[in-house]
Amino acid sequence: MRAGEVLAALQGRLGERLRNPEVKAETVGYRRPRERECLWAEIAREDLLEAVRTLKELAPLHISIISGADVGDRIELIYHFAVGYGTETGEVMVNLRLTVPKDDPVVPSLCDLIPGAQTTEREKIEFLGVEFQGIPDTRKLFLPDDLAVHPWRKDEPELAGYVRRTVAWEEKGDEGKGEARREG
Amino acid sequence: MREKVKPEEKAEANEIAQACSTCFEVPIGPIHPALKEGIRFTFWIEGERIRKVDIRPGFMHRGIEFMGTKRNLIQVLYLAERICGICSISHPLAIVQAVEQAAGIEVPPRAQYIRVIIGELERIHSHLLWAGVAAHELGFDTLLHYVWKVREPVLDILEDLTGNRINYAIPIYGGVRRDVPPEKYPVLKDALRYYRSLVDDFVNFFLRDPSIEARTRGVGVLTPAEADSLCAVGPTARASGLRKDVRQDWPYFAYPDLEVKAITPEDMGLEVRGDVYDRIVVRLLEVVQSIEIIERCLEEMPDGEITAFPKVAALLAHLKKAEGEGIGRHEAPRGEVIHYIRLQAGEEAPVVWKVKAPTYSNLMPWYPMFRDQEIADIPIVAASIDPCICCMERVQIVRDGRAETMWREELLRLSWDKTRRIVGGLGASHVAREGI
Numbered sequence: 001m002r003a004g005e006v007l008a009a010l011q012g013r014l015g016e017r018l019r020n021p022e023v024k025a026e027t028v029g030y031r032r033p034r035e036r037e038c039l040w041a042e043i044a045r046e047d048l049l050e051a052v053r054t055l056k057e058l059a060p061l062h063i064s065i066i067s068g069a070d071v072g073d074r075i076e077l078i079y080h081f082a083v084g085y086g087t088e089t090g091e092v093m094v095n096l097r098l099t100v101p102k103d104d105p106v107v108p109s110l111c112d113l114i115p116g117a118q119t120t121e122r123e124k125i126e127f128l129g130v131e132f133q134g135i136p137d138t139r140k141l142f143l144p145d146d147l148a149v150h151p152w153r154k155d156e157p158e159l160a161g162y163v164r165r166t167v168a169w170e171e172k173g174d175e176g177k178g179e180a181r182r183e184g
Numbered sequence: 185m186r187e188k189v190k191p192e193e194k195a196e197a198n199e200i201a202q203a204c205s206t207c208f209e210v211p212i213g214p215i216h217p218a219l220k221e222g223i224r225f226t227f228w229i230e231g232e233r234i235r236k237v238d239i240r241p242g243f244m245h246r247g248i249e250f251m252g253t254k255r256n257l258i259q260v261l262y263l264a265e266r267i268c269g270i271c272s273i274s275h276p277l278a279i280v281q282a283v284e285q286a287a288g289i290e291v292p293p294r295a296q297y298i299r300v301i302i303g304e305l306e307r308i309h310s311h312l313l314w315a316g317v318a319a320h321e322l323g324f325d326t327l328l329h330y331v332w333k334v335r336e337p338v339l340d341i342l343e344d345l346t347g348n349r350i351n352y353a354i355p356i357y358g359g360v361r362r363d364v365p366p367e368k369y370p371v372l373k374d375a376l377r378y379y380r381s382l383v384d385d386f387v388n389f390f391l392r393d394p395s396i397e398a399r400t401r402g403v404g405v406l407t408p409a410e411a412d413s414l415c416a417v418g419p420t421a422r423a424s425g426l427r428k429d430v431r432q433d434w435p436y437f438a439y440p441d442l443e444v445k446a447i448t449p450e451d452m453g454l455e456v457r458g459d460v461y462d463r464i465v466v467r468l469l470e471v472v473q474s475i476e477i478i479e480r481c482l483e484e485m486p487d488g489e490i491t492a493f494p495k496v497a498a499l500l501a502h503l504k505k506a507e508g509e510g511i512g513r514h515e516a517p518r519g520e521v522i523h524y525i526r527l528q529a530g531e532e533a534p535v536v537w538k539v540k541a542p543t544y545s546n547l548m549p550w551y552p553m554f555r556d557q558e559i560a561d562i563p564i565v566a567a568s569i570d571p572c573i574c575c576m577e578r579v580q581i582v583r584d585g586r587a588e589t590m591w592r593e594e595l596l597r598l599s600w601d602k603t604r605r606i607v608g609g610l611g612a613s614h615v616a617r618e619g620i
Contacts, residue, residue, distance in 0.1 A: 026285075028435055028437075028439075028440050029435065029438065029439070029440025029441045030293045030296075030438065030441055030486070031441040032440050032441050032443070033440065034435055034440040036434050036435060036436075038511070060412060060426075062415050062417075062428070063415055064513070064520065064540060064545075065524065065538060065540040065544075067524040067536065067538035068536075068538070069526070069535070069536040080511060080522065080524065082433070082434065082520075084433070085426070085427070085428040085433045086426070086427045086428060086433070086446075087427075087432075087433070088432050088433070088435075088443075088445075089432075089433070089434070089435060090433055091433035091434040093434065093511060093513075095511070114413065114415065115413050115414055115548065116413060116415030116416075116548050117415070118548060119548055120540075120544070140242065141240075141241060141242060142242040142245045143242060143245065151247065151250055152249075152250070
């Protein structure tokens with residue numbers, strides 16, 4: 001699989017709705033140099049399922065991870081797919097970026113298409129407060145059941161409390177460790 | 185807080201009770217004999233058979249990604265090395281690729297070969313460690329002690345090359361921190377010859393032993409279709425017949441020169457069944473493959489520089505100016521590790537850092553593996569994916585009828601109290617001598 005083929009297939013299905021597509025190629029190896037490719041593009045959440053269906057029809061599809069970040073009034077998610085495993089240098093990393101407003105952080109779930117996406121989607125629910133429509137399980141995965149904050153959100157007032165407590169302990173503040181040293 | 189857990193759990197339990205009136209709910213973990221790390225399995229069992237399983241990790245999540253965004257990139261590299269206690273090189277090898285891609289750093293060829301050598305030595309030690317654990321889970325402790333005894337030389341070699349048995353601190357952005365000098369080649373070659381001489385023994389002890397075959401054939405089966413749809417990685421995916429290996433599919437470092445091919449049980453002339461036995465086959469073959477890779481590296485490795493930035497201050501200055509994003513992937517002993525990083529000019533710390541360890545991807549494949557298995561097979565099925573929970577998670581919880589988070593202050597205070605109790609028993613002169 002080559003990045004050009006993946007790009008053509010995605011553009012064929014989504015047209016102009018696939019924004020800012022960029023193919024990045026790198027040469028790796030010295031005696032037998034090989035080229036490996038990444039495709040970066042932006043899409044709207046409405047087009048996510050269509051894009052994943054397209055990738056799935058092309059070649060064996062693996063979802064590596066969904067990475068996420070709080071970017072002001074929106075939440076950004078990047079879906080990192082590996083398309084076409086099984087052959088030498090046959091894989092293309094397809095990175096699809098989408099943003100959702102914080103007051104409506106709803107994204108369609110990929111679990112119907114890729115059941116293996118459930119772990120990473122559940123992680124994004126607890127860490128970023130994103131809602132996935134159609135995910136079969138929304139329980140906490142890594143964080144304690146009674147933790148009320150989303151640690152990767154930058155606008156969580158309670159989170160600041162947790163961080164202050166830890167930082168004070170690390171002697172970046174006066175309380176905490178000073179007291180600990182006296183006791184020790 | 186978002187969704188409360190309890191109503192859903194209840195609904196799920198009712199569903200099971202309705203489907204199977206004779207099912208018993210058996211919680212195993214978070215602390216249990218199947219695995220030395222904390223993870224909770226809840227099994228619904230009918231007679232001796234598992235009808236349904238629920239898996240709850242989250243007992244060792246340390247918030248490493250969050251910590252990473254508060255530290256400079258060099259500190260993050262050392263933090264990444266401490267994500268996993270077994271294959272400590274895997275995460276640094278992935279993060280250096282991500283940062284090099286984001287900051288546009290060229291790596292000297294020799295450094296890429298040294299990264300491969302250390303990575304493959306790590307695979308040998310990790311697969312041997314797993315083989316010992318698997319033998320222990322089957323109740324074959326003699327084999328556990330044998331395998332762990334023969335695992336020692338590879339750790340000695342790693343210590344000789346890097347200065348440490350684990351946490352080697354070898355990769356750095358732009359290269360490696362220590363060379364593998366030619367005078368070390370003979371010791372390394374001796375160790376590889378030693379492991380080659382053991383391969384027949386391993387095949388006899390693990391693959392031709394009737395009791396191991398009886399306990400692992402047809403146990404914990406993952407079909408190729410399930411491995412594909414659930415995105416299994418590493419030896420777990422390859423034992424189900426998927427030729428999926430990052431070193432082959434999306435090569436990096438010097439791997440394209442070394443022509444690495446994904447290994448499945450077919451390479452030993454066996455039909456793929458996707459059971460625990462097949463996972464043993466794949467890992468044993470991979471030990472041989474790693475030996476071959478290292479031998480080839482020693483022959484083909486070019487001379488030259490080992491890092492693009494001999495001075496760390498220059499590297500930090502370059503990284504502070506860098507802006508961009510990158511992904512780094514590495515085929516760890518357990519499967520694909522991926523790191524995503526985003527750098528912003530003027531910031532020393534990464535703006536975003538996402539880590540994915542192999543067990544994270546192999547969590548979903550556990551569900552079909554446990555289906556309709558016997559209670560006695562729980563430990564070996566759990567161990568068969570070679571899980572690394574602390575690696576997958578990254579809060580300490582005490583369960584005393586309810587979930588409670590214990591902070592570091594309290595843990596340290598408990599430790600001091602214990603020290604005082606011990607010291608109290610030893611007398612004042614000991615306290616003065618030890619300076620406690």
